[in-house]
Amino acid sequence: MSLPYATPFYSQNGTIQVLLQGINFGSALATIINPKRQSHQSLNQQLRQAFETVQLLELLLGQDSANHFIQSSLFYLSFGKxxxxxxxxxxxxxxSLKYNGQSFAKILVNQMGNAIRDLYDVNVRKIVCLGILPLGCAPRILWERHNDTIGAGNRGCEDEINKLVLQYNTMLEEQIIDLNAELSGAHIIFCDVYRGIMEIITNPEVYGFEDVRNACCGLGTYGGESGCLSTDMACDQASTHLWWDLYNPSQAVNSLLADSAWSGxxxxxxxRPFTVQKLVSYK
Structure with missing residues (x-):
């Protein structure tokens, strides 16, 4: 989009120059369900910060100009993992003892739907909503389920866990279809990172990847026993790896997914139903 990286919420000084360049409310760990420990930020916490920012924009720009700015801005939601x-x-x-997979997914999707409605109420109209990647293929899951060295390299993804993720993704996309019909003037798109990563796993050589199982930065089988404590632990060619650490894709994968989300x-x-580039172009 030819924009600078958005300033983290806790690093910005509240000036109009910074606000107009965009704010990043995200944290390294972010859950839809409110956490018992405040080690990371929940969806509700980040929403409150977004609403505070909207109020500040209204004070600095005036109601009409702030509304126009918010309506033309892009809001990016990546939760659930x-x-x-x-x-x-x-x-x-x-x-997991209290809820089955479908019930848990429904709770999360309903909260995401409520968050989108709340954003709509403060004049947000353009929203990108990400699904969850195939956690059943992540190095940590492979290490937990197959913590052995004999034949470890031949193990595939954990279908049981991927089915749980797909339940959430399917429900979320259906919710977004309903919200687009419900909220007049809203343009909400669902971005299917699960499908993108599974495409890379299925055809790694097509996209320039050599290793789709092992973390570039981690210890133990699949690099899934412990996470990336220092970049000194990292492999020499991170760009050939699908996974950077226990659960997160490498920068090369993120770049590929971002380009695909932008232009198709x-x-x-x-x-779906269209690219991020088309979403940005809506007036």
Missing amino acids: DDYIRHFLDNSSGI QRIPAIC
């Missing part, structure tokens, strides 16, 4: 990692796949949380090239139809 950490909910599954920290609340559902981790048996210590107890949530090289992996088509990641974002």
Whole structure:
């Protein structure tokens, strides 16, 4: 989009020059469900910060100019991955004993829908909403489920976990279709990073990747036993790896997915019903 990186919320000074360049409310760990420990920011916490920023824009620009700015701005929501990692796949949380996969996905999707409605109420009209990547293929999951060295390189993705993720993604996309019909003037797109990464796993050589199982930066089988404590641990050619660490793709994968989301090239139809580039062009 030829824009500078958005300034983190806690680093910005509240001046109009900074606000007009965009704000990043995100954190390294972010869940839809409010966390018991405040080690990372929930969806609700980030929404409150966004609403504070909207109010500040109204004070600095005036109501009409602020409304126009907000309506023409792009809001990017990427949630859900950490909910599954920290609340559902981790048996210590107890949530997986209380809810089945469909019920858990429904809770998360309903909260995402409410968040989008709340944003709409403060004049947000352009929203990109990401699905969850195939966690069943992540190095940490492979290490947990197949913590052995014999034949480890031949293990495939964990279908059971990927099915859980697909339940959420499918429900979220259906919710977005309903919201586009419900909210007049809203343009909300769903970006299917699950499909994009599975395409890379299926055809790695087409996209220039050599290793789609092992983390570039990690220890143990698949690099999934412990995370990336220092970049000194990293492999020599990160760009040939699908996975950077326990659960996160490499920069090369993120760049490929971002280009595909923007233009529909090289992996088509990641974002539906249209590309991010078309979303930006709406007046």
